[in-house]
Amino acid sequence: MASNSCKSKIISNVLSCLNYKTGKFIIAESKRVGTLYRVIQLSIIGYLVGYVFLSKKSYQAKEESIQSAVITKLKGVAVTNTAESGQMVWEPVDYVIPPQGEAVFFIVTNFIETPNQKLGNCAESPDVPDGHCKGDKDCAKGESVKAGHGFRTGRCLRDNGKSSGTCEIYSWCPIESYHQSQDGHKRMSILREAENFTIFIKNFIRFPKFSFSKANVQDTADKYHLKKCHYDELLEPYCPIFRLGDIVYQTGHSFQDMVLRGGSIGILIKWKCDLDRDHSECKPRYNFTRIDINGSRESTGFNFRHARYYKNESGEVYRTQFKVYGIRINIMVHGKAGKFCIIPTVINIGSGLACIGGGTWLCDWILLYLMKKREFYKDWKFENVKKKDRNLSDITEQYNGSKEDTKQTPEEQLVTDVSTVL
Amino acid sequence: MASNSCKSKIISNVLSCLNYKTGKFIIAESKRVGTLYRVIQLSIIGYLVGYVFLSKKSYQAKEESIQSAVITKLKGVAVTNTAESGQMVWEPVDYVIPPQGEAVFFIVTNFIETPNQKLGNCAESPDVPDGHCKGDKDCAKGESVKAGHGFRTGRCLRDNGKSSGTCEIYSWCPIESYHQSQDGHKRMSILREAENFTIFIKNFIRFPKFSFSKANVQDTADKYHLKKCHYDELLEPYCPIFRLGDIVYQTGHSFQDMVLRGGSIGILIKWKCDLDRDHSECKPRYNFTRIDINGSRESTGFNFRHARYYKNESGEVYRTQFKVYGIRINIMVHGKAGKFCIIPTVINIGSGLACIGGGTWLCDWILLYLMKKREFYKDWKFENVKKKDRNLSDITEQYNGSKEDTKQTPEEQLVTDVSTVL
Amino acid sequence: MASNSCKSKIISNVLSCLNYKTGKFIIAESKRVGTLYRVIQLSIIGYLVGYVFLSKKSYQAKEESIQSAVITKLKGVAVTNTAESGQMVWEPVDYVIPPQGEAVFFIVTNFIETPNQKLGNCAESPDVPDGHCKGDKDCAKGESVKAGHGFRTGRCLRDNGKSSGTCEIYSWCPIESYHQSQDGHKRMSILREAENFTIFIKNFIRFPKFSFSKANVQDTADKYHLKKCHYDELLEPYCPIFRLGDIVYQTGHSFQDMVLRGGSIGILIKWKCDLDRDHSECKPRYNFTRIDINGSRESTGFNFRHARYYKNESGEVYRTQFKVYGIRINIMVHGKAGKFCIIPTVINIGSGLACIGGGTWLCDWILLYLMKKREFYKDWKFENVKKKDRNLSDITEQYNGSKEDTKQTPEEQLVTDVSTVL
Numbered sequence A, B, C: 001m002a003s004n005s006c007k008s009k010i011i012s013n014v015l016s017c018l019n020y021k022t023g024k025f026i027i028a029e030s031k032r033v034g035t036l037y038r039v040i041q042l043s044i045i046g047y048l049v050g051y052v053f054l055s056k057k058s059y060q061a062k063e064e065s066i067q068s069a070v071i072t073k074l075k076g077v078a079v080t081n082t083a084e085s086g087q088m089v090w091e092p093v094d095y096v097i098p099p100q101g102e103a104v105f106f107i108v109t110n111f112i113e114t115p116n117q118k119l120g121n122c123a124e125s126p127d128v129p130d131g132h133c134k135g136d137k138d139c140a141k142g143e144s145v146k147a148g149h150g151f152r153t154g155r156c157l158r159d160n161g162k163s164s165g166t167c168e169i170y171s172w173c174p175i176e177s178y179h180q181s182q183d184g185h186k187r188m189s190i191l192r193e194a195e196n197f198t199i200f201i202k203n204f205i206r207f208p209k210f211s212f213s214k215a216n217v218q219d220t221a222d223k224y225h226l227k228k229c230h231y232d233e234l235l236e237p238y239c240p241i242f243r244l245g246d247i248v249y250q251t252g253h254s255f256q257d258m259v260l261r262g263g264s265i266g267i268l269i270k271w272k273c274d275l276d277r278d279h280s281e282c283k284p285r286y287n288f289t290r291i292d293i294n295g296s297r298e299s300t301g302f303n304f305r306h307a308r309y310y311k312n313e314s315g316e317v318y319r320t321q322f323k324v325y326g327i328r329i330n331i332m333v334h335g336k337a338g339k340f341c342i343i344p345t346v347i348n349i350g351s352g353l354a355c356i357g358g359g360t361w362l363c364d365w366i367l368l369y370l371m372k373k374r375e376f377y378k379d380w381k382f383e384n385v386k387k388k389d390r391n392l393s394d395i396t397e398q399y400n401g402s403k404e405d406t407k408q409t410p411e412e413q414l415v416t417d418v419s420t421v422l
Helices: A002-017 A031-055 A184-189 A192-196 A223-228 A244-251 A255-261 A342-369 A374-381 A385-403 A410-421 B002-017 B031-055 B184-189 B192-196 B223-228 B244-251 B255-261 B342-369 B374-381 B385-401 B410-421 C002-017 C031-055 C184-189 C192-196 C223-228 C244-251 C255-261 C342-369 C374-381 C385-401 C410-421
Strands: A020-023 A025-028 A060-063 A067-075 A078-082 A086-090 A104-123 A151-157 A165-173 A198-207 A212-215 A241-243 A263-274 A284-290 A303-311 A317-340 A382-384 B020-023 B025-028 B060-063 B067-075 B078-082 B086-090 B104-123 B151-157 B165-173 B198-207 B212-215 B241-243 B263-274 B284-290 B303-311 B317-340 B382-384 C020-023 C025-028 C060-063 C067-075 C078-082 C086-090 C104-123 C151-157 C165-173 C198-207 C212-215 C241-243 C263-274 C284-290 C303-311 C317-340 C382-384
Touching: A002 B031, A020 B031, A020 B342, A025 A374, A031 A342, A031 C002, A031 C020, A031 C342, A060 A342, A067 A317, A067 B263, A067 B317, A078 A192, A086 B104, A086 B165, A104 A184, A104 A255, A104 C086, A165 C086, A192 A244, A192 A255, A198 A244, A198 A263, A198 A317, A198 B263, A212 A263, A241 A244, A244 A255, A244 A263, A244 A284, A244 A317, A255 A263, A255 A317, A263 C067, A263 C198, A303 B303, A303 C303, A317 C067, A342 A374, A342 B031, A342 B342, A342 C020, A342 C342, A374 A382, B002 C031, B020 C031, B020 C342, B025 B374, B031 B342, B060 B342, B067 B317, B067 C263, B067 C317, B078 B192, B086 C104, B086 C165, B104 B184, B104 B255, B192 B244, B192 B255, B198 B244, B198 B263, B198 B317, B198 C263, B212 B263, B241 B244, B244 B255, B244 B263, B244 B284, B244 B317, B255 B263, B255 B317, B303 C303, B342 B374, B342 C031, B342 C342, B374 B382, C025 C374, C031 C342, C060 C342, C067 C317, C078 C192, C104 C184, C104 C255, C192 C244, C192 C255, C198 C244, C198 C263, C198 C317, C212 C263, C241 C244, C244 C255, C244 C263, C244 C284, C244 C317, C255 C263, C255 C317, C342 C374, C374 C382
Parallel strands: A025 B382, A263 A317, A382 C025, B025 C382, B263 B317, C263 C317
Antiparallel strands: A020 B025, A025 C020, A060 A317, A067 A198, A078 A086, A104 A165, A104 A317, A151 A165, A198 A212, A198 A241, A263 A284, A303 A317, B020 C025, B060 B317, B067 B198, B078 B086, B104 B165, B104 B317, B151 B165, B198 B212, B198 B241, B263 B284, B303 B317, C060 C317, C067 C198, C078 C086, C104 C165, C104 C317, C151 C165, C198 C212, C198 C241, C263 C284, C303 C317
16 A cells, blocks of 8 residues: 555656646736836847857857878979070079979079088178178187178288288088178169969868868869969969969069069968858869068068088089079968758857846846836845735634634744745 | 944844845746757757867866967988989988978979070070060160060071071070980989988977977887888877978879979977976877869979089189979978966856756747746736735725625635736 | 639639648646746756756857967076086087977986997997897897997907906997986986076967967067066966976976986977957967876986087097986867857757757657546547548538438547547
């Protein structure tokens, strides 16, 4: 029997568990607070639907750490004519450094050649600030000075009759002449045809979170088109072949100046992909910025030196040093992909709902602390367990008292009733 | 005295602040809505615990921007035998470009050598589409054509008796013969031993958010093992030494074809680390993809040119140009670390709870708008302040008036009572 | 008329929609549960305000995928004196590999020169483990052994009278001597002045999400200062010129050892930008780590080989191979920017509020299941619709019946009333 009553108790518990419990509400006929609440509710729903979901697509899981591989290939030929080397033809193998098609590379557009340098003693370049001397005592032996080209032998070399000269150094001689880079002479060595060099950029990307891969070279049948097209922001936004002149033009800088003194250009490839749509809509956008200029300041250009080493018949090493000015291209890939995911959706909906709940707090606070009838609302909203209890007994009193007298005073009676029965 | 009453007022306010206020609920004995609510509640809790926390580990703060440094070192020797250079031995210093152990490098597997090129005039290669001519008028002086190797001198060079030839150009002569790369001749210069070249990859990573660093080379005592092992997906998944043949095999492409025409392979190193567990469990996984193939299309291979410059006794520059085909390895590192963090935990729990609250809305809506007894529930759920106020006094009136006659009929009275008191 | 009543119905519906509905609460005068609830409430608000918003700035949208371009330029001269090449001057063009100013580069600090290597037959280096032989049978023809330098000719070369030697190989001869790198001899070729080499690092960054760009070279008028300063953690934390000696010192490793055997150093540039503040406060911090050492283990150093190719008068190729030891610098840029955004703010506030709601659940549960007076509270909190319904009619009955006698005793009556009506 005990077991039976236990069973039935469990069953009734389970059943009562399936009763739907819902909060009891009071309707405060305050149109002002009601309107405020509706406004809060609607603006949060509007924010959720309009801004969070439609505009920002926050129902999507986002991936911003992209895997990317870039291959580049240049085409174009230039010719230069210098006193040192005569007429020279420049093919990609000569003007692209390094030649193997990386994402960061340098295109020679101007150069200063210092041929036949050998290790030995010669005068320091007059362009080195600390290289000047008036006597041997200014040239401490074995020292190298900042921005200098070698180590001092201890002698001061002065041209006939001059009072000052430069220290003798042990270095690759002759020293590259800085002056040469300042006068008109250098213009001779510019690769004028650089404007028409073309850069073919192959970019393969992968969003690891979504296992989605793509390349900027389209899977179209029109292979022939790809070989002919040139990138144009409006007409050919997906053509992966770029004219160097166009790239510089799009950065808003002067090609002439850049060719002469060099510069650094970033090509940003942006992949913004909504993977809930058709994957063919995931296409890159290209953007060109000059990145060696900070704010409005003038750039000092971009250059570096490299050398080609030779040996003569007697086994002596000599070299040709090139100071090359040019355009450094830095291809940067940035990707962002989104795909529907339940977690951010729930988070956004949940927190939006919770904020509507927060609106209830605000409205309650206005109702209970700012409204004229606040005390009235307060009494209605909050039911004091004890208070109500008392009132109940008042009512009960009336029932009882309405017929006869009782021995207990009503108050006493209330106390026992409440504290026991309830 | 005012002060006293003020104090006691404050105290009572503080005390009333510590009263626990909790919503009043009505129990609607609708098993259908109650069951629906329990289902919603349980599925959200299940989603939170099972999917969000156990499966997706959303209680963790995630870090996906990894800092990574890669050092590579190749080993292996190959020998080739070409008409131009005879027997040649290829060591890493010869076949790895650049040689300094970067994350992106190129392994020469095939090459076309064009030795002893000098600047001068010669016939354009017949492989250049626009290089053909029937007379001097087809060769405008000083022009360079697309994909051409130099600038036209203005002459059309024709072999004896032939009606067409190619324009003479000023370039590095002789021109590299394209034909050579199409016939069987080139197979002669393949580095057949490339299959056995080994790549040692050292990868150091850091998750800046968690200040966690690790390297793919294990801190084991078994240093000797590391020198002998070869990566194998099943047997040696953590050995950082890779056979080139294995890498190509894992991409699913033909090694023979790749060696001949070149290709680009991405080695993805994936670090997926749960930093709540022991740090030794944070180990990399390797993945190999061919990245120059887009979809099902054939790749055109990968090659570039580089040159070695020489000077003869008279100081004239000449060069050997290599068109190298080979495998470009692009090591990409992707990392993802997670560690317990209170903020995402609270966000997920909070929004889950809020969604349960949203479930209450739905059930209320069903209860109040779809159920048969909707009007009945509505009256119970919502207490109209004004009405009740009025009615309360009505009831009191009735109490008082119960001794006398009331104008309302009992039925009418009931209606007002029900719709208001409850 | 129907239309009129329809209109008025709509109007009354709209008006009732603007009534403010707020939950009815009961005040349970349990100070313990009330205090618990206040503690939960205050700790969640404190967590939200203090930790989430003030400390973690979670009101900001975060961007961690930074776009970065790095340009480096080295300065300094060193001199070495070796038996092979005599006195040599090392300028950046000689010791920086590659020379074009990349983010990852190598500085030669020590080297082994093997001049005048020609293709031909010679004895394998005794340092190659598998190179030793006692007779020709140990040297299978055409084979290349692991870590060997070429292909075996089939002969075993033994010095006069010795019982063992090394296999003859076809390779670039003479073979680089490993022994040379172990004895004191090699110290001769160290670039001692490397400690004073300076590295100028130009770092351009961009946070694509916020379209915010900056460079580590300040836009200050003090251009002259930039040319003179040296980075110092305390005194000059924003100077972008670094002494190589300082860099190694900051990693906590010995410069002498690193110069001798080589090593790999990561320069971490950290941009942590609060874009709600003035943009000039967004400045990089530099950090230096040795990245080729894993845990406490000794590093094996860092080196690679490169070669310079020459041709003699008869057109024969020969080369000088350099095994270079040195410091590989890996500049890694890590950025994190935050800017106020409504979505994460709402998410955090919303989920915090929802967690306070969760606190209500907990307190309710304690109140209704753990407190002594739980049954009492339960009856107050939950109003059973059916029951109450029934009782209401009871009450009404009583009203009506109050004129007559009732069968229930007052006590019984009270019980039912209290347990149900309230």
